[in-house]
Amino acid sequence: MSGIWLLDRHVALFSGSLRTLLRRESDRRRCADSPYAWLFQPYMGEELVALTCHVTPTVSSPVISLAAIVFNQQRILTSQAFVLSLGAAGQADNASLRRHRLLCQAGEITPPSSGNLSALVEFIGNRPVVGWQLDQRIGALNALLSARLNFELPNAQVDVAKLHQRQLRRVHPEVDAPSSFAQALACWQVPAMGATHSVLGEATASALLYMRLQRVMAEAV
Amino acid sequence: MVDVDLSQLPFTLLDDEGRDHIRRGIDLAYFDRDEIILETGQVGEFVFLIHKGEVAEIDASLPSSTSRIGHYTPGDIFGAISILNGKSRYRFKAEQECLCYLLPKALFQQLCSRYPTFSDFFRQSLTHKARLLTEKRAEGGVAMAGFMLAKVSECMREPLLVAASTDIASAVKQLNDSHADSLLVDTQGTLGMVTKTDLLNGLVLGSCDVTSPLDEIAHFNLVTVEPDQYLFEVLVLMTRHKVARVVVMENSVLSGVVELTDVLSYFSSRSFVVTLQVEQATSLEALAAASQRTPELVKALMTQGVKLRFAMDLLAALNGRIMSKAWEFTVGEGYRQHSCMMVMGSEGRGEQILKTDQDNGLILADDVQWPDLSADMKKLTNTLVQLGYPPCPGNIMVSNAEWVGTVSQWKASIAKWARERDGDSLMKLAIMLDAHAVAGNPSLLESVREELFARCSDDELLLSYFARTALRFSTPLTLFGSLKKPQHGIDIKKGGIFPIVHGVRTMALERRIKATSTLDRLDALASDGRLDRRFADDLGEALSLFAELRLKQQLDALEVESGQGVDQQAQAASRANRVVVQTLSSLERDLLREALHIVKDFKQRLSHRYHLEYS
Numbered sequence: 001m002s003g004i005w006l007l008d009r010h011v012a013l014f015s016g017s018l019r020t021l022l023r024r025e026s027d028r029r030r031c032a033d034s035p036y037a038w039l040f041q042p043y044m045g046e047e048l049v050a051l052t053c054h055v056t057p058t059v060s061s062p063v064i065s066l067a068a069i070v071f072n073q074q075r076i077l078t079s080q081a082f083v084l085s086l087g088a089a090g091q092a093d094n095a096s097l098r099r100h101r102l103l104c105q106a107g108e109i110t111p112p113s114s115g116n117l118s119a120l121v122e123f124i125g126n127r128p129v130v131g132w133q134l135d136q137r138i139g140a141l142n143a144l145l146s147a148r149l150n151f152e153l154p155n156a157q158v159d160v161a162k163l164h165q166r167q168l169r170r171v172h173p174e175v176d177a178p179s180s181f182a183q184a185l186a187c188w189q190v191p192a193m194g195a196t197h198s199v200l201g202e203a204t205a206s207a208l209l210y211m212r213l214q215r216v217m218a219e220a221v
Numbered sequence: 222m223v224d225v226d227l228s229q230l231p232f233t234l235l236d237d238e239g240r241d242h243i244r245r246g247i248d249l250a251y252f253d254r255d256e257i258i259l260e261t262g263q264v265g266e267f268v269f270l271i272h273k274g275e276v277a278e279i280d281a282s283l284p285s286s287t288s289r290i291g292h293y294t295p296g297d298i299f300g301a302i303s304i305l306n307g308k309s310r311y312r313f314k315a316e317q318e319c320l321c322y323l324l325p326k327a328l329f330q331q332l333c334s335r336y337p338t339f340s341d342f343f344r345q346s347l348t349h350k351a352r353l354l355t356e357k358r359a360e361g362g363v364a365m366a367g368f369m370l371a372k373v374s375e376c377m378r379e380p381l382l383v384a385a386s387t388d389i390a391s392a393v394k395q396l397n398d399s400h401a402d403s404l405l406v407d408t409q410g411t412l413g414m415v416t417k418t419d420l421l422n423g424l425v426l427g428s429c430d431v432t433s434p435l436d437e438i439a440h441f442n443l444v445t446v447e448p449d450q451y452l453f454e455v456l457v458l459m460t461r462h463k464v465a466r467v468v469v470m471e472n473s474v475l476s477g478v479v480e481l482t483d484v485l486s487y488f489s490s491r492s493f494v495v496t497l498q499v500e501q502a503t504s505l506e507a508l509a510a511a512s513q514r515t516p517e518l519v520k521a522l523m524t525q526g527v528k529l530r531f532a533m534d535l536l537a538a539l540n541g542r543i544m545s546k547a548w549e550f551t552v553g554e555g556y557r558q559h560s561c562m563m564v565m566g567s568e569g570r571g572e573q574i575l576k577t578d579q580d581n582g583l584i585l586a587d588d589v590q591w592p593d594l595s596a597d598m599k600k601l602t603n604t605l606v607q608l609g610y611p612p613c614p615g616n617i618m619v620s621n622a623e624w625v626g627t628v629s630q631w632k633a634s635i636a637k638w639a640r641e642r643d644g645d646s647l648m649k650l651a652i653m654l655d656a657h658a659v660a661g662n663p664s665l666l667e668s669v670r671e672e673l674f675a676r677c678s679d680d681e682l683l684l685s686y687f688a689r690t691a692l693r694f695s696t697p698l699t700l701f702g703s704l705k706k707p708q709h710g711i712d713i714k715k716g717g718i719f720p721i722v723h724g725v726r727t728m729a730l731e732r733r734i735k736a737t738s739t740l741d742r743l744d745a746l747a748s749d750g751r752l753d754r755r756f757a758d759d760l761g762e763a764l765s766l767f768a769e770l771r772l773k774q775q776l777d778a779l780e781v782e783s784g785q786g787v788d789q790q791a792q793a794a795s796r797a798n799r800v801v802v803q804t805l806s807s808l809e810r811d812l813l814r815e816a817l818h819i820v821k822d823f824k825q826r827l828s829h830r831y832h833l834e835y836s
Binding site for chain 1: 223224245246248249250251252253272273320323325716
């Protein structure tokens, strides 16, 4: 019994590089007595969280729009989605910011604080996080988290882009050009759900893509 | 907020705030193929809005062939009624992989209580589901309201005024001549009325004879109304005073009479009024006026949910009477027995509900001498144009010498067409097959038709050529059997009506069936044993459905186009054949799909019977 516990508990640690592995373990030890300790517990449920981050660098500090949605194999709880835009308040309304707003539709930009960041990590909880090109996009969020809360997202992470590439190679061994999110959605006939112009849409679509790929993999076995 | 399209009914009944509530409150759910979304008797927890995929509604208590009672496609809603009723009456099953938005029960109920029209939409669709499509039309309360608001002036007859000293014999003659059953009697400024009953009573029970003056039996206590009073007020007056006729006085000057039968037929369908007008017409203008009222009659019949087949029969009879009246106005008495005017095409089949164009021809007896024939025929065509039958674009009209001939000339051309078998000849044969005599001597057409059957019915090769045209247009179904949904709509005439009409026509030719209407031909083919009775009935129903869908669009087009230019009218006419699937309700869509499947099946039978597989 204890062996399985240990394995489950550390299975999350085997994903990612050695650096993140070590980092996560030290975070866990540091947070052992903080209210965030439960986030480092292994997750035993069925749910996952689809996470999308959009980062637009501006003159002062980058603006991050993110959306997180809880889903399981059947339902995507869009009604309880967590949508947030983080950035320095009172920024000049320049072109890149306007473009960011158009792309993300994530509402008012609020300055990052330990309050809204802890709301985010508590929303995500210890559930696995799913997203398109997650390891590249999550960097800015992790930087904010470690500055404010002293740890990075400890959750197991699933990169749908990698899943997609792997599955694509199984079907067409000669394909190796990386494809865009829109191409991947079209490839697996997943409806785009407005992925091109809102973070929430993109998170929904990546959850759907994950569900679809899970099914494709289950059929292939 | 979720990016979901709420621009369709019933969400258009909400305001922006309500729609935002929905966008904030809905979840997404994925259902695998054949997964049961909502089981019979299960408590309704969500309203489902389909984003992708198809869902079947199944009544599990029925045998499997008929258990599918509904079909939902992207944009459709289901599950609302389960919430209103507490639990689901039927089973909903995903037919393909489905992605649905889920609107939670609590939010739905909240919206229903806040937006009564939104709630009504679902309660209404509950009743709408329970009834069948034909009955649904009866709820077209708008058109009925139009009748309720009719004024007296729209429904009154010309008064028949005679002097008080007129004797009974001439009064009876006058009544018969003018197809009326009451007369007004003028006695020194006061008006009296004499009805047929009064005449009868006076002659049989009273002491009058045929030479007595009318004022002995006339009634002088008349009920009068003004021409701008509502018709239903007249009905009330008639009931209250126990009379069947009222006199219309405009500023104390006599202007007309309203009879009970007129009022009742006006409220029912006006069919009586139009028929009467046609019969009473003594001039071309009066006939044209009556002829112009037929679209109105069609609309009234459709509003009351009269089965299309009977409406067709009535209209065919009416059109026939109008044509034969026009014939009587233009053709001299002496020629009538030696010639036969026939109508062809949809009119010949009795399927032309609204006047589209005139297709007609003339058969002459072999020995007739008719010097100014072409002038007379030109006049007849022009008369028909005046009566509201537009000229035929293919010039199949009596004014064209090609469609006028003696019996032997017609027989010769039929022999030639049957020999040549090219596209034009086959089309002319098809046109002749639908010919129906409307005026003159019908035996002439009979003898031509005999020749047609003798030449063609046993000629397998000709039949095969003839049948091939039925396959010319593809059925608008996808590879998987669902409806094609192009933006501009599917052509119901090419995809549905034409294959049935032409296929049935071919079979009728083969079996020498003289009926010209497709539905009658189907009946005859079924009793002949050529077609299975059930399949024949199905085909008939499918045809009625297509015709109804088309008629609805034609009526809409009629309303739009009045007052527009000629090319716009032509455009509207071509658009009337197109049914935009997206605008139909899911029940209608289901019926349409079933009907098109029947057409597809029929085409397969045709190609099997007439060996069209490789042609």
